[in-house]
Amino acid sequence: MIKELKFVCSECGAAFTPKSGVHYRDNYLNTSVADTAFICDRCIDAWHAKWQIKTATFHEKDCVMTADILLADGTDIQKIDCTPIEEEGIVVLGEDVPRFAQEELFKFYTAWDLERKKNILKECSFEAEFMRTTVTCDTFGGERCEQIAFRVSRKGELETEKPLPDYVKEQVLEQYGIYEDRAEIEEFMRKKQDE
């Protein structure tokens, strides 16, 4: 049966003729095209105009990420649930946001993520030679230490041949503990095999 459908915007109630393509709210419960919630171009334009992001900051607590977003029109959105999707380069919010704004949010997210990780070690390796152990490591922020000789004092503090920032020292000490434990286990296994 052929029927005619008049487009009526589900947001503003105006009748409209789509210019190119037609926007609608996806709803899997719909069984007929007549049930579809269409959205007119004017409402879409207004939606795009609204989502001009001025700034965005992020928080992560108990594995839940939220964002505080300030829009150019002054709208202040606090603690909205969000999910960064690295593969797509977007941040998805708990509400409908245009794609370009999702991409813009991802830029803010990347900057924030780098800032929180910048002092964290990305790589850390040790080399043990005769009477000399060195560490090579770098942080997410791009700081790099190349083959710095060190020892662990009796007090359990890290003493290095060249001064290192405290946040690097702490992490090197922690990594060295893991490294030594592993070396001990390997040594033990070797002896076991030799027996």
Ligand SMILES: [Zn+2]
């Ligand atoms: Zn409308």
